[in-house]
Amino acid sequence: MIYKRLNYSILVLVFTFSLSSLFAQDPAAIDAGKTLFKNNCASCHNKNMKDKMTGPALADVQARWGDDKALYDWIRNSQAMIAKGHPRAVEIWNEYKPVVMTSFPSLSDDDINNILAYINCTAAGNCPGVDGGKKIVDLQQPEAKSDNTLLYATLLVILVLLAVILARIISNLNHIAAVREFGADAPPRKTLADTLTSKGMVSFLIFAVILIGGYFTVRNAINLGRQQGYQPTQPIKFSHATHAGVHKIDCNYCHDGARRSKHSVIPAANTCLNCHKAIKVGSQYGTAELTKIYASIGFDPKGDTLIKNYDKKTDKEIEAIYKSWISDSYTKEKGTFDAEGEALVNSQWDGIVAALTDKESGDTKIQGPIEWVRIHNLPDHVYFNHAQHVSVGKVACQSCHGKVEQMEEVKQYSPLSMGWCINCHRETPVKFADNKYYDNYYELYHEQMKNLERSNVTVEDIGGTECQKCHY
């Protein structure tokens, strides 16, 4: 059959693609290396491999060490290497002391090889495992789904053809019968055009168009205003992948409202400062993004203090404070301050102003909150309470928000439609045994559970699909 042949061809195509990537590099190794790098190295070494951070830039690290064995030892225990007096080790120590590289004794040779493969390809800018890997996944999609649309379409065409042929035959037979009966007086033979423009046919077509059109209109209308996949650009390139993924910071640490309030709460700038008082240069964007936080709250990263009367400072004064910080950081990194640095300082400052002001709302003040773009928008008539789900229902954040710990830029993972909510309420069992609240009500359910007539109590069973649980 046609569809099977198509599927075969897709499989062949996929196979060819996979092979071609395999020949180039080992995506599996690079992928593993990437994970290892993120988990172990990314907090000190820049991801682009070209810029310094807490630790040196890792591009060409093998060439600098010359000896892979020494490099492996250095990674597993750097202090021992310095003590031994390995020339490269001492050189690095002199440059970066008192910062000590964390020891990773548990990394195997293969692990380190994988990391190096990832570093090399990132530095060269030809990592197939990262982008290519995605393509492979995308291409495999059609295979996974057995889609019968084509089959139905073909059948439809065949049936229509059959119907037309049969209609023609009937029409011919009728005509023959008529000629036989009436001779020359027989009514003219009905052509295909006659059939198609007959009243019955036209009304049927109109009916069909309205029905199908209506169906699609309603279907799409239901989706109006829904924003699944919405991924706006945020004023700060905040990476959940780094914070929640690599550093495994608990969601509730920053979104501290989720446990106790209806709002999960976007963290206040002072929450950011808890860590970023110490970590002043970001692993990916250097000073560009973190300075936005400092400018919002009035933290002077050079003096490690909050600026007094920050609210009364003029834009010029603020500009001077933070531009000097950015240029200092640049100079520290590059050794000199050149025209490129000048441009960098200006562009970063423009970014800061854009992140902290809003032309539309008329907020021209740099001081004050960061203007995040809200991603999850529920309609006004919907009441949603995070605490109910997080503290009482013990629902994992990821079940609604997706794997945020893997998202560089957050997007809306779920449709946030009523059907989606209701469906979850229908399926999810309540933490019936864990919460003393439920001990006091629902005698019937307790009885049934005791008698093994019921395995669980879903949210729906305790009224979780009633209108006024969410609409009031």
Add this chain to the structure above:
Amino acid sequence: MKNQNKNTEVWVGVEHLEQDPIFLESINREFNDTPALLQADGLKLGASRRDFLKYLGFSVGAATIASCDIPVKKALPYVVKPDEIVPGVATYYASSYVKGGDYCAVLVKTREGRPIKIEGNAMSSLTQGGTSARVQAAVLSLYDTNRYQSPMKNDGGKWSKMSWEDLDKEIGGKLAAGSVKVITNTILSPTAKKALGEFLAKYPGSSVVTYDAVSSSAQLQANENCFGKKAIPNYMFDKASMIVSFGADFLGTWISPVEYARQYAVTRRIEEASKASMSRHIQVESSMTLTGSNADHRVLVRPSEMGAAVATLYNAIASKTGEATVSAPKVNEKAAAALAKVADQLIANKGKSLVVCGTNNIGEQTLVNGINNMLDSWGNTMTFANASLQRQGVDSEIQGLIREMNAGSVGSVIVWGANPAFDLPNSDKFAEAFAKVKTKVSFNGTPDETTALCDYIAPTHHWLESWGDAEPKEGIYSLIQPTIAPIFKTRQAEESLLRWAGSQNINPSAEQPYYEYLNANWQSTMFTSQNSFATFEAFWDNALHDGIFEKPVAAFPEFGWNGDVNAAAAKVTKPGSGEIEISFFETVNVGAGQYADNPWLQEMPDPITRCVWGNYLQIPIEFDGNKSFDGVGKFAGLNNKEGYKEADQIEITVAGKKQLVTCVRQFGQKKDTVGLALGYGRKVSGAAGRNIGVNVYPWMSIDADGNTQYFATVDTVSGYIATTEYASVQYHHTMGVTGKAKGYEGEVNVDEIALMRVGKGFQGSLVERSVINRTNLNELPTFLKELEEKRAEFEHLNQQTLYPYDQFVAEKYSQGHHWGMHIDLNSCTGCGACQVACLAENNVPVVGKFEVYRHHEMTWLRIDRYFFGDYENPNVVYQPMMCQHCDNAPCENVCPVSATNHSSEGLNQMAYNRCIGTRYCANNCPYKVRRFNWMDYTTADLFPVNEHGPEPFVPYDGEVPFYADNLTRMVLNPDVTVRVRGVMEKCSFCVQRIQEGKLTAKKEGRALRDGDVKSACMTACPTGAIVFGDTNNEESEIAKRYKNELNYIVLEEINVRPSVQYTTRVTNRDEALLS
């Protein structure tokens, strides 16, 4: 007997009594009104089918285009998040509501740093968690767009803004030139008084002039004469079993109504019918007041006869107890006979009786003191321990000031809170004299008549932005703390005073100078007077947390009686000879005028006239003994069409001044007297109060002691004009109180005729609908038997169904919660606090006068008023009515889209976004509690365009409508949806509070405690008449209240199974007393 019942036992109005066919027909309609939009001449709604299709196409297209674009919404976090604020969780602060002498201990609910609701503070011994309508509405005045936003200066009639620095500089110099007078209403704050003291000391010859618009001046003076104590006694209504009030509206407006109402309810509530005991309450008055409507008997006297009535009672008691009588004018015979019998009962209850008097006449107040003295009330039902300080004004002081100002001996005047250019009987003279003062400064935060005459405005904070304290009663202190940073560039009046005094005790560069001053004052005074706390910090934190600090109650002090009753008797008012007399009184809504600019209060129906947005002349009704009810004498023929929204306007002349007033026929109004409320007719005020109603102050007079008199003689009554300016809710949403009790020949609902034809035994008794149950204390045993039989019959009727209720309950409501409400009609005084609390909690919109006129008010909770007894002097029962959350709800069955349906917790749910506005549910609701959004009341359509009179739709003039304004919208409760045009709404049993209470319990992993969930109306009630809770919880208060034998269910016979129960209204009448 002439005044016997013919047609119906309880009635709502004359049309109902007269069985007016048009009225009867109209009340069977959905909103008992003609289709509303057709009445609006200005609106053209003649849409053809083509138009309809055009609109349909356009709106579908517009909606599609509008939905395509995702609007970018910003989310702004805190920069530094305050510890105590969790966005999305309410924080409560204890504070005190103070406006002049009005006081209430409150908790302020704030969300994200903005106050959105006020609740009572149960820790206060004074108010015990009760509130009033005024307290509930106070949060709206914080977000009043009419507030002054910075200091201002008057340059020859043109106001310009200025900075505080400039103001301080200019004023400093001007004040120094001569004496300074500070005009205030009662000041409760000891710290403010200290600040005032410092200010006065700086400017020699200065003084404070205190007066109250509705004054207790005579009482203060009488108490000073009799006992040497210039204060209002501490009344204990809860200890009295016989209460006589001479015109004192102590449940509504008199001195401390929240406190008194709670005490009063203690003596009126019946928890167990077998042990029933009640106080007896007799009210002597001419116009019906809120207190009078709750009384067992009303003794009707003309306003000028009040003194004679007091003297008559004095003499009756004196002669029976062997004291000397006084010579005094005679009261009318009927009243005299009644008062003689009242005297007997008072003497029989010696030591347990209480007589109060609301008049402003020193002689009358002295005689009342004498009566209480003879009855041993002092030390038993009233005392000077913890004497009340809630009225401190002496009327003659302000009159003295007028003379001084005219003489030119006053250098400058500061007005603080008071509005003498409006609320003095001779406000025109005041204005004249005021103009002669060189420097005039106002501290008032919103526009008023007096501020308009000033040179400078130094606006003070709203109390929700202020620090402060109050001493409503001696030894009972209360703190005011800010719950929001000042919204505008205002400054607290006390701070201004201290700065202008150049005080060493404040630090002007501090962030909150007055806070430090207050703190220091408490350290030196309150802290040193207690010994529970060792450090001031601990004491202060505790006082701030509790909101109150109460010294232990002192022993009842002995006060020697030094009253001269003979001199007093000579001073009492002589009965007037005028044909018609008029009395002026405060309403619970707008008070003396200081609350007039609050839309919530303007739209709350006055409990007595049931009118909104204006004051109406209350005219008496006479019954001809047969069928006709009509106005008496000169008022004959007036307002015969009230039932269909028409009133008459007449011109009356008092003290030579003529004004046009709209009438309302008032049951219980004494013949040949009329009544009109104070506080309306403001000329300069916030938009809501301006030019609403009639200003009656110019009609009032001042007696020989300089005290304001709240009555007058009507000189002429002339011509009348029919008008449609009649926004009364008395005839709205009547619950099919249709038919005649006997026979079925009259008008009845069509469906009822059909049912009756089916035969008796089913619901043929529908015409005798059980809406109000009432009885008298002495008939209680018989009544209980009747009630039991009646309810058994209803139950029997209700069992005749294919779907037995018990089975339903067992399946659906036996587990989990089942929410219910109980309303004690004996405790309910009809004050309306619940009604305003409901507006505030549930974002119920204000619709304006015209909309109320055409039956479009949106209140979820209404208070129905029914009369019973004698037509010319009836008793009243108030019935708070809201969605009854029927378990077998008629509204649910008829909704084509299931927008209203039932929850497993017994709630009748309303999903606004599913509602398509067919209004079938409202039509099918027997209680008429559903409200339809005919217009987009919260944003574009109405108000202020509709606030003046019933002219339909004045073109939109560009002013931002009320509630569409961002400042006003800050009052909205973020947990409750704001409804749009075209959807139905109704009481939700405060489902947001239910959900919040349950969530708190779940988060803490415990069972829900009784009292975790309280509806807004329950927390607002000053008397505890409303109880809400989980009826499945055997231990709960509601379960206990449900067991009361006197309970009944409204319209129980129609098998809708409501979740609200009422207690039968019991009066304690003694028919012998007034026969």
